Amino acid sequence: MPNAFIRKLDGFERLHPDDRDWLLSISSHAKDVGADQDLLREGDNPENVHLILSGFAMRYKMTANGRRQIFAYLIPGDFCDLHVALLDKMDHSIGTLCPCQVVQLPRRVIVEMTERRPSLVRAVWMCSLVDGATLREWLLNIGQRSAPHRISHLFCELHERMKAVGLTEDGSFELPLTQSELGDTMGLSIVHVNRSLKELRDAGLVSLRNERIAIPDIHRLREYSDFDSSYLHLRWPVAANNSG
């Protein structure tokens, strides 16, 4: 089975078998990282580019008074920091949310890729565009929607992204997030996240337990959440469920 990374890129642009093999080879020496570890910290000058093969990680930043904002969840197949190759200093941190398998690529591997594998460059560039679009969608989500709608919108997005890399089973997938992390993502207090989750659960829309989320009726949840997946720019947004 191809790994999540290959599945993801393949979702943007049909990959040549050659490129698939190359991707498989670079992702063969993954490193295990425990939960709650920083892969990169604000202020660092990153040497390597990180790629998540399994597990969940996040992009985040702290404010002066100790509050945390999570900017993105990084799921299998996601590049963490390709886009900061140019920057002298990280302007945010990246940390794991659970034990992860991470590939660390020296920057020259990326340079090599840009020179020799144009179709991959295109696919990887798309990744960064989608990251930007996702960030905009989060801003809209936090800026304009009520707590339960925000949370359910996030769940719709994660479902779509997890499905795209083959990590869903029916409407269910692994989601190792605490309510505190959800709060720091949505700009909500833990207590209010808890109450909103209860509301969603009572409405039969989603249930979240044992680090796993279950969505009985994804269409109903999407409608409830005003979710339109086009910002994810997947080629097959409504593909049949490829559970693995």
Add this chain to the structure above:
Amino acid sequence: MPNAFIRKLDGFERLHPDDRDWLLSISSHAKDVGADQDLLREGDNPENVHLILSGFAMRYKMTANGRRQIFAYLIPGDFCDLHVALLDKMDHSIGTLCPCQVVQLPRRVIVEMTERRPSLVRAVWMCSLVDGATLREWLLNIGQRSAPHRISHLFCELHERMKAVGLTEDGSFELPLTQSELGDTMGLSIVHVNRSLKELRDAGLVSLRNERIAIPDIHRLREYSDFDSSYLHLRWPVAANNSG
């Protein structure tokens, strides 16, 4: 005097005189666009890349129930849509906030640039990284800060960006935003924006009238706002005031 665009790129990477001349030449045929006009609309397949030479524009998107979220302000020197060159469809809209001078570049001009002017490519790539970082900062701003702090943080950012393109005079610069637009930027109601502005005004931190903002003491405002400009990645973040 070089235009805002040249100033901005020069702030990321010292430009070759050759590249400066080329930039001047492409930005010589600007088009006048009135206020409240869409340059690009969600769903469009953009043909041209837009560059703001003067005036203010915004990136935004509407929700199903008619609410608007503004994602970014585009000020002189900003590319609107370079990053979506790859996308089939715009996932958000771009509209003017006041009369603007806009350069429309056929996509091949950008292709040409990427092939012949590597130092410009680097500078332009930096622009898109900074756009991303700015978006993250807005997310943190909306997610974690109270209304008056949010608003003042935005003002600090705009001051820094306007200063970088030589459009400030002391602590004052043109800011043609209505309170309604500010609200749709910050996820706040018009009424609350109004009250927050009054609070800032009464505290002597900022005053906004006649489409112009005045900041008597920028250091005080920055401290109040927990503003750290490093996410803007300017080479000379505390440069002397280059008013024009």
Add this chain to the structure above:
DNA sequence: CGACTTTTTGACCTAATTCAACTAATGTGG
């Protein structure tokens, strides 16, 4: 088992919203 973290719930508080009215600008046609 005991220590610790996460989830859940209740009571109370406050930041922000909504509704509504009124004032101050800005603009337009005669």
Add this chain to the structure above:
DNA sequence: CCACATTAGTTGAATTAGGTCAAAAAGTCG
């Protein structure tokens, strides 16, 4: 240049979504 229409800004009162504090219940893990 004024009368009128329209948009933008301001303020008050009532309401509500969400936050804070606190403590109990339920998981997790050495």
